[in-house]
Amino acid sequence: MENVTCKGFKTAGVASGLKKNGEKDLGLIYSEVPATVAGVFTKNLVQAAPVLLDRERIKSGKCQAVIVNSGNANCCTGGQGKLDAIAMTRFAAYGLAISEELVLVASTGVIGQGLDTGKIEAAMPELIKVAVPEGLDDFAKAIMTTDKVPKVVTQQGVMEGVPYTVTGVAKGSGMIRPDMATMLCFVVSDIKISHDLLTEALLAATDKSFNKITVDGDTSTNDTILVLANGLSGATVNNPAQKESFQIVLDEVLTGLAKMVVKDGEGATKLVEIVVKGTLSDKDAKKIADTIANSNLVKTALFGEDANWGRILAAAGRAGVKIDPYKVDIFFDDVMIAKEGMWCGEKAEEEAAKILKRDEFIISIDLNMGQGSASIFTCDFSVEYVKINADYRS
Amino acid sequence: MENVTCKGFKTAGVASGLKKNGEKDLGLIYSEVPATVAGVFTKNLVQAAPVLLDRERIKSGKCQAVIVNSGNANCCTGGQGKLDAIAMTRFAAYGLAISEELVLVASTGVIGQGLDTGKIEAAMPELIKVAVPEGLDDFAKAIMTTDKVPKVVTQQGVMEGVPYTVTGVAKGSGMIRPDMATMLCFVVSDIKISHDLLTEALLAATDKSFNKITVDGDTSTNDTILVLANGLSGATVNNPAQKESFQIVLDEVLTGLAKMVVKDGEGATKLVEIVVKGTLSDKDAKKIADTIANSNLVKTALFGEDANWGRILAAAGRAGVKIDPYKVDIFFDDVMIAKEGMWCGEKAEEEAAKILKRDEFIISIDLNMGQGSASIFTCDFSVEYVKINADYRS
Numbered sequence: 001m002e003n004v005t006c007k008g009f010k011t012a013g014v015a016s017g018l019k020k021n022g023e024k025d026l027g028l029i030y031s032e033v034p035a036t037v038a039g040v041f042t043k044n045l046v047q048a049a050p051v052l053l054d055r056e057r058i059k060s061g062k063c064q065a066v067i068v069n070s071g072n073a074n075c076c077t078g079g080q081g082k083l084d085a086i087a088m089t090r091f092a093a094y095g096l097a098i099s100e101e102l103v104l105v106a107s108t109g110v111i112g113q114g115l116d117t118g119k120i121e122a123a124m125p126e127l128i129k130v131a132v133p134e135g136l137d138d139f140a141k142a143i144m145t146t147d148k149v150p151k152v153v154t155q156q157g158v159m160e161g162v163p164y165t166v167t168g169v170a171k172g173s174g175m176i177r178p179d180m181a182t183m184l185c186f187v188v189s190d191i192k193i194s195h196d197l198l199t200e201a202l203l204a205a206t207d208k209s210f211n212k213i214t215v216d217g218d219t220s221t222n223d224t225i226l227v228l229a230n231g232l233s234g235a236t237v238n239n240p241a242q243k244e245s246f247q248i249v250l251d252e253v254l255t256g257l258a259k260m261v262v263k264d265g266e267g268a269t270k271l272v273e274i275v276v277k278g279t280l281s282d283k284d285a286k287k288i289a290d291t292i293a294n295s296n297l298v299k300t301a302l303f304g305e306d307a308n309w310g311r312i313l314a315a316a317g318r319a320g321v322k323i324d325p326y327k328v329d330i331f332f333d334d335v336m337i338a339k340e341g342m343w344c345g346e347k348a349e350e351e352a353a354k355i356l357k358r359d360e361f362i363i364s365i366d367l368n369m370g371q372g373s374a375s376i377f378t379c380d381f382s383v384e385y386v387k388i389n390a391d392y393r394s
Numbered sequence: 395m396e397n398v399t400c401k402g403f404k405t406a407g408v409a410s411g412l413k414k415n416g417e418k419d420l421g422l423i424y425s426e427v428p429a430t431v432a433g434v435f436t437k438n439l440v441q442a443a444p445v446l447l448d449r450e451r452i453k454s455g456k457c458q459a460v461i462v463n464s465g466n467a468n469c470c471t472g473g474q475g476k477l478d479a480i481a482m483t484r485f486a487a488y489g490l491a492i493s494e495e496l497v498l499v500a501s502t503g504v505i506g507q508g509l510d511t512g513k514i515e516a517a518m519p520e521l522i523k524v525a526v527p528e529g530l531d532d533f534a535k536a537i538m539t540t541d542k543v544p545k546v547v548t549q550q551g552v553m554e555g556v557p558y559t560v561t562g563v564a565k566g567s568g569m570i571r572p573d574m575a576t577m578l579c580f581v582v583s584d585i586k587i588s589h590d591l592l593t594e595a596l597l598a599a600t601d602k603s604f605n606k607i608t609v610d611g612d613t614s615t616n617d618t619i620l621v622l623a624n625g626l627s628g629a630t631v632n633n634p635a636q637k638e639s640f641q642i643v644l645d646e647v648l649t650g651l652a653k654m655v656v657k658d659g660e661g662a663t664k665l666v667e668i669v670v671k672g673t674l675s676d677k678d679a680k681k682i683a684d685t686i687a688n689s690n691l692v693k694t695a696l697f698g699e700d701a702n703w704g705r706i707l708a709a710a711g712r713a714g715v716k717i718d719p720y721k722v723d724i725f726f727d728d729v730m731i732a733k734e735g736m737w738c739g740e741k742a743e744e745e746a747a748k749i750l751k752r753d754e755f756i757i758s759i760d761l762n763m764g765q766g767s768a769s770i771f772t773c774d775f776s777v778e779y780v781k782i783n784a785d786y787r788s
Contacts, residue, residue, distance in 0.1 A: 043712070044708060044711040044712045045710075045711040045712070045716070045717055045719065046707050046708050046710065046711030046712075046717075046719045046735075047711075047719075073704075075704065075708075076703075076704050076707055076719065076732070076735055076736060076737070077736065077737075078720065078734070078735065078736045110704065111702075111704025111705065111707070111708060112702075112703060112704035112707070112732065112736075112737045113737060114737075220708070221704075221708045221711065296690070296779075296783070297783055300779070300780050300782075300783035300784045301783065301784065303780065303784045304783070304784030306784070308505075308506075309470075309506060310467075310469065310470050310504065310505025310506035310615075311505065313440050313470055313505070313506070314438060314440050314469075314505060314614070314615050316440065317438040317439040317440030317441075317615065318437070318438045318439070318440075322439070323439055323440075325439065325440045325441075325470065326472065338470070338506065340472070341440075341470055341472060342470060342471065342472045342506075343470070343506045343507065343508075381780060382780060382784075383777045383780045383781060383784075385690075385694070385780070386694050386697065386775060386776060386777045386779070386780055387777060388694075389690070389691055389694035389695065389698070390694045390695065390697045390698030390700070390776075390777075
């Protein structure tokens with residue numbers, strides 16, 4: 001949030017005891033007035049109780065508060081899980097003196113264990129008490145699981161001379177994959193916009209951001225993106241041109257957060273954009289980009305800073321798309337490492353090795369067959385990823 | 395091979411210098427008479443030069459020798475790669491005084507670097523000289539890359555009172571995935587069988603073995619299974635009943651090798667069978683089994699000996715198959731850890747924890763929707779896997 005805050009929002013994060021290590025694990029977003037809301041949820045058929053509840057409530061198009069816990073995903077918890085999700089919203093609604101129907105909820109953490117709502121109920125008065133306009137950093141910390149850093153992006157826009165703010169916060173950092181929201185992302189804005197236009201803008205922004213990242217090819221049961229717009233800045237979206245102007249600001253916030261999620265992917269040391277072009281269709285390009293971005297052999301080579309373009313080509317070859325290996329060019333940033341499916345030699349290898357040492361770079365694959373293209377952000381796959389995920393529940 | 399050998403075959407493995415560490419890297423299989431041959435090759439569109447050559451030559455249905463190198467995959471090597479693959483068969487044919495067309499070839503190792511055929515030519519006389527009926531252990535070592543152990547399985551059968559032998563050798567141990575042959579597998583037998591029946595038997599055996607294993611979800615550019623049958627035992631397959639009898643023996647050899655490949659998967663510490671049942675179709679079951687078996691989050695949890703059934707259910711939920719999470723039962727061996735999508739409690743957790751410590755166990759998922767079923771072998775995903783694949787080319 002830095003020195004900019006969205007008008008009329010208060011946020012907070014406290015430790016309720018759900019996380020065994022005593023760190024912050026309960027977060028609140030509250031708007032002084034009911035806000036317009038739009039949401040995107042996981043496509044996994046196994047969906048956590050809070051996702052199921054939000055899907056129902058969001059139909060009203062209105063939301064005044066979001067309550068989020070980390071440490072327990074409240075997923076695979078059956079009928080009791082649903083009751084627990086409702087209870088979380090009830091505790092918040094009671095403390096805030098608003099309707100329960102105006103409260104949405106999200107959870108992240110371990111799957112398959114019952115949620116201790118007693119801890120949440122006990123912590124609620126304190127959570128509401130400490131909520132302030134500048135509380136988003138605390139909120140960002142409260143929703144982290146294996147994330148190393150809190151993720152907050154703020155952008156300002158101007159509509160008909162009236163300034164407004166869009167601030168987003170997200171948490172990763174495993175179970176990230178395209179065609180999913182990230183695990184959790186919350187965006188607040190003081191712009192005024194209709195539910196339909198906000199939904200349209202959110203879907204478009206998600207396609208350009210969270211649907212273009214991958215960490216480990218797994219997908220979460222809890223993925224949720226919520227956008228709340230309370231209109232208190234006075235800036236208003238009334239027509240398509242204004243919606244496009246707002247879209248640019250929203251895109252920047254979501255794209256910024258999506259990149260932060262990949263960069264802070266479990267065990268990740270590098271942020272790599274995979275750009276595929278020259279395919280017969282964009283769909284083909286997306287399939288190839290997705291296969292390369294999720295290949296364990298490619299990702300471990302990136303961790304090893306090894307310009308192993310053969311693994312990239314091999315991944316392209318199994319993407320289920322017709323390619324001609326003898327036409328494929330591969331680049332690390334601007335260094336061509338393979339031309340027409342063959343190695344460019346020692347000098348190129350040396351240049352590529354330098355690129356591979358960077359924290360961020362682009363791998364481009366040109367199929368030289370047509371005009372299709374696609375891109376996706378991925379990270380490398382490290383020893384640390386395995387350690388994190390082998391020990392996660394202990 | 396133990397104390398049983400296939401009549402009329404000689405095998406050998408020597409060090410030609412392709413492997414930097416000086417280990418064996420060149421192997422030969424030679425039959426005293428031309429053998430009937432059948433083959434299965436990679437479905438990756440990027441195919442190594444030896445695979446392209448073998449696909450052509452195997453159409454004759456006859457083969458008398460197979461020359462194999464490790465240390466270099468001769469893949470993504472363009473027109474020169476094809477010439478190099480032909481050269482390998484020519485060196486062998488010359489030394490053995492047989493037709494070049496009767497020699498097949500396979501390569502495994504790094505992709506995208508030119509093959510030093512000079513080393514192979516220089517080592518050929520020695521390789522041919524040391525070939526003996528008991529040489530298969532040396533051959534098995536010569537085709538290893540990151541494999542920790544050589545993989546040889548021998549079975550004997552009897553046809554109309556005449557005994558015969560089937561011996562297979564395989565190497566893994568990354569880039570393994572269903573619907574692919576393993577990286578390399580060679581089977582020799584002294585049975586007499588037609589090319590058509592041998593091909594039919596090989597396809598059936600592959601479906602039950604190498605098409606049911608996964609290590610890391612990647613697929614090789616070089617995968618090859620070859621079966622040579624030279625008929626020198628006197629046992630003959632003439633009719634469907636006899637083919638079925640031979641099928642059982644061949645299945646045992648390939649299934650045995652496939653399990654050894656998973657067990658020796660890169661960095662693997664556990665061999666786990668994923669059994670999915672109760673789906674609407676076998677195809678649905680296969681999709682779910684494949685998704686679970688390739689989930690990094692499931693596989694790292696197996697490495698951590700963590701009975702994290704939530705990750706198993708979450709993987710099932712993203713398999714692209716309609717499921718009802720509230721009907722799913724999950725077992726580790728005979729311990730039910732989740733019933734109707736919910737945790738079975740502390741006692742089940744304790745029992746499951748004991749199963750997870752085993753080297754081999756079964757994870758069963760019952761969708762309780764229909765009669766479909768499928769199974770697949772996978773391994774855990776360890777810190778060692780990442781280390782192996784980050785450093786592979788250095």
